Amino acid sequence: MNLTAINGEVPIAAYLILGAILFSIGIGAFLIKRNIISIFMSIELMLNAVNLTFVAFAHHWHAVSGQIFVFFVMVVAAAEAAVGLAIIIAIFRTRKTLNVDQINLMQN
Amino acid sequence: MQLALFIIFAALAIAGALNLLLQKHPINSALSLVVVMLSLAVLYWSLGAEFLAAAQVIVYSGAIMVLFVFVIMLLNAGEEEHTTGSRAAYFAGIPGALAVFCLLSFVFLREGKALGSVGLSTAPVGAMSNIAEISQVLFTKLLLPFEVTSILILVAILGAVVLARKEEQQ
Amino acid sequence: MHLTDFQTFLLLSLLKVAVVLVITLTAVAYTVLLERKVIGRMQNRWGPSRVGPFGLLQPLADGIKLFLKEDLTPLLVERPLFLIAPIIALTCALVSIAVVPFGAITLYKGVDLFEVANVNVGLLVILGITSIGVYGIALSGWSSNNKFALLGSLRATSQMISYELALGLSLVGVVLRAGSLNLRTIVDSQSAHGALSWNIFGGLQFVAFFIYLMSAYAETNRSPFDLPEAESELVAGYHTEYSSMKFAMFFMAEYANMITVSCVATLMFFGGASSPFGHLTDFGGPIAMGLQSIFWFVFKIFAFLFLYIWVRSTLPRFRYDQLMSFGWKFLMPVAIVNIILTSLAMALHARV
Numbered sequence A: 001m002n003l004t005a006i007n008g009e010v011p012i013a014a015y016l017i018l019g020a021i022l023f024s025i026g027i028g029a030f031l032i033k034r035n036i037i038s039i040f041m042s043i044e045l046m047l048n049a050v051n052l053t054f055v056a057f058a059h060h061w062h063a064v065s066g067q068i069f070v071f072f073v074m075v076v077a078a079a080e081a082a083v084g085l086a087i088i089i090a091i092f093r094t095r096k097t098l099n100v101d102q103i104n105l106m107q108n
Numbered sequence B: 001m002q003l004a005l006f007i008i009f010a011a012l013a014i015a016g017a018l019n020l021l022l023q024k025h026p027i028n029s030a031l032s033l034v035v036v037m038l039s040l041a042v043l044y045w046s047l048g049a050e051f052l053a054a055a056q057v058i059v060y061s062g063a064i065m066v067l068f069v070f071v072i073m074l075l076n077a078g079e080e081e082h083t084t085g086s087r088a089a090y091f092a093g094i095p096g097a098l099a100v101f102c103l104l105s106f107v108f109l110r111e112g113k114a115l116g117s118v119g120l121s122t123a124p125v126g127a128m129s130n131i132a133e134i135s136q137v138l139f140t141k142l143l144l145p146f147e148v149t150s151i152l153i154l155v156a157i158l159g160a161v162v163l164a165r166k167e168e169q170q
Numbered sequence C: 001m002h003l004t005d006f007q008t009f010l011l012l013s014l015l016k017v018a019v020v021l022v023i024t025l026t027a028v029a030y031t032v033l034l035e036r037k038v039i040g041r042m043q044n045r046w047g048p049s050r051v052g053p054f055g056l057l058q059p060l061a062d063g064i065k066l067f068l069k070e071d072l073t074p075l076l077v078e079r080p081l082f083l084i085a086p087i088i089a090l091t092c093a094l095v096s097i098a099v100v101p102f103g104a105i106t107l108y109k110g111v112d113l114f115e116v117a118n119v120n121v122g123l124l125v126i127l128g129i130t131s132i133g134v135y136g137i138a139l140s141g142w143s144s145n146n147k148f149a150l151l152g153s154l155r156a157t158s159q160m161i162s163y164e165l166a167l168g169l170s171l172v173g174v175v176l177r178a179g180s181l182n183l184r185t186i187v188d189s190q191s192a193h194g195a196l197s198w199n200i201f202g203g204l205q206f207v208a209f210f211i212y213l214m215s216a217y218a219e220t221n222r223s224p225f226d227l228p229e230a231e232s233e234l235v236a237g238y239h240t241e242y243s244s245m246k247f248a249m250f251f252m253a254e255y256a257n258m259i260t261v262s263c264v265a266t267l268m269f270f271g272g273a274s275s276p277f278g279h280l281t282d283f284g285g286p287i288a289m290g291l292q293s294i295f296w297f298v299f300k301i302f303a304f305l306f307l308y309i310w311v312r313s314t315l316p317r318f319r320y321d322q323l324m325s326f327g328w329k330f331l332m333p334v335a336i337v338n339i340i341l342t343s344l345a346m347a348l349h350a351r352v
Helices: A012-032 A036-060 A065-095 B002-022 B026-046 B050-075 B084-110 B130-138 B143-164 C005-042 C058-068 C079-099 C122-143 C147-178 C183-188 C206-219 C244-269 C286-314 C320-351
Strands: none
Touching: A012 A036, A012 B002, A012 B026, A012 B084, A036 A065, A036 B002, A036 B026, A036 B050, A065 B050, A065 B130, A065 B143, B002 B026, B026 B050, B026 C122, B050 B130, B050 C122, B050 C147, C005 C058, C005 C079, C005 C244, C005 C286, C058 C244, C079 C122, C079 C244, C122 C147, C122 C183, C122 C244, C147 C183, C147 C206, C147 C244, C147 C320, C183 C244, C206 C244, C206 C320, C244 C286
16 A cells, blocks of 8 residues: 555545545446436536546646646536536426436437 | 645545435535535645636536526426336446446556655745646647637537527417 | 744634634624614614614624524425525625735734735635625525525526626736736735726726626625515515524625625725825834724725615615626626726737
């Protein structure tokens, strides 16, 4: 185990493992939850975990392009959230339910 | 100091993520996700990314999650029920997540020594502030992606307005 | 006993936080009294004048009344969210004061005495905390299990997130001129020649100042943008179901937000703690200079609070659709034009 902290310094691998934990919780939530909006939120959790990994590596290699990539990921997540929630609202208008198990037929 | 910050906010982030998984009503999940994002913002700050920490708070938790909370409040669909699909998903979901986690942490632990460490005393203090460095690269080398993202946001706005509009009563 | 540097820093910071908190809460209480007296005088009546000389003990009476009222929690509310919402609102209102510099830079054992936290991205911290404050309002309406409260809170939330945009954009002009997001740097860049070098006059940011002022009035849900909480509309908006302590927290949060907005306006556009006469009135050692700078800062805050109250008693209320179209169709484009013109002026000035 090379995760020991020396002089109160935190190894970068610790940040990466935190990212891995958040990412796998996101995958678990994506597969387990039945509400569309909760599934969407687990996607946002996965994106955040990836952002943490990018920032950790940007610090390690002193390259600011890692942080700029996180900036772009945030912008894309914002656009995706807006369009995705609009689609969810449109689905709710016709199906009156947000449970993915009940939205499995292409009607109308 | 770095260690204390890391442990507190990492524990908060993991607790928030687990709460997102375990709560039945989507609004509780949304608020747990806000807690995760805010603790991640603190972790970004401890890694020297001040502008990103502020952008995470303003954009991600202050705008995107407010949009989520709005939609949950307006649609008001209530708590989720357990159907046959969700029982089966427990058997696929939890082992799958554990498998991904084990793979990733194995790789990171193997390379742990090569990755170095972070400390408040070893933080690099450059001549330029963090935001000056970001804008130096963003507006010269990466200008084209920057402009393309603005078009992307415009397209997303138009798409959202068209999709969520009420149908015209004929 | 000899303390290390870090322990000195920690102790002084805790002391600063305690002092700032006490002063802010007292200021909030007396702002309520100020508002009632000023509105009363503008309507040709006295305002509260019975409790204490000139009504000065009225906040004490109000506080006692609010704390001793029965704390009613209706059935079927979502208890955790019902309890958290006013806490979020009050916390976000009070935390923004932490990055505001009150006076000239005065170092004591290496610690700046007049600013609690000198953060490199101080302006973004204030904007971020404003964004988080929206959750207090959204959750209060939702958890009240009351259709009118939900409608009021949704209106208030969409109003706040719409005007946050114009708020942030109007401050970009100031940041361009100062070259930094650090509030100390922005204040120092305006202290060269007294009133002429303030950002509103010498910095030519008067358009940005008015945009900021209007957006701030909408952000703090004050007249003429106070549709969500007006007495004649929608019962009482998002704090219908709240009583006693929790209502007091919303109330305090609103006035603390007013004080924060006034602080930011003086820092950005009116030179913060610098005196309008510039360096002509410099005399005395660091203590006298510090006290002078605090005096000017408090004077400017007081002027802004007076302006807030004056506008409230004068202007009629906006309707909701007028409010939203004003924010999106007028304030945001004008703020963007202001950014373009400021950067154009700076680029031309740099070439010459």
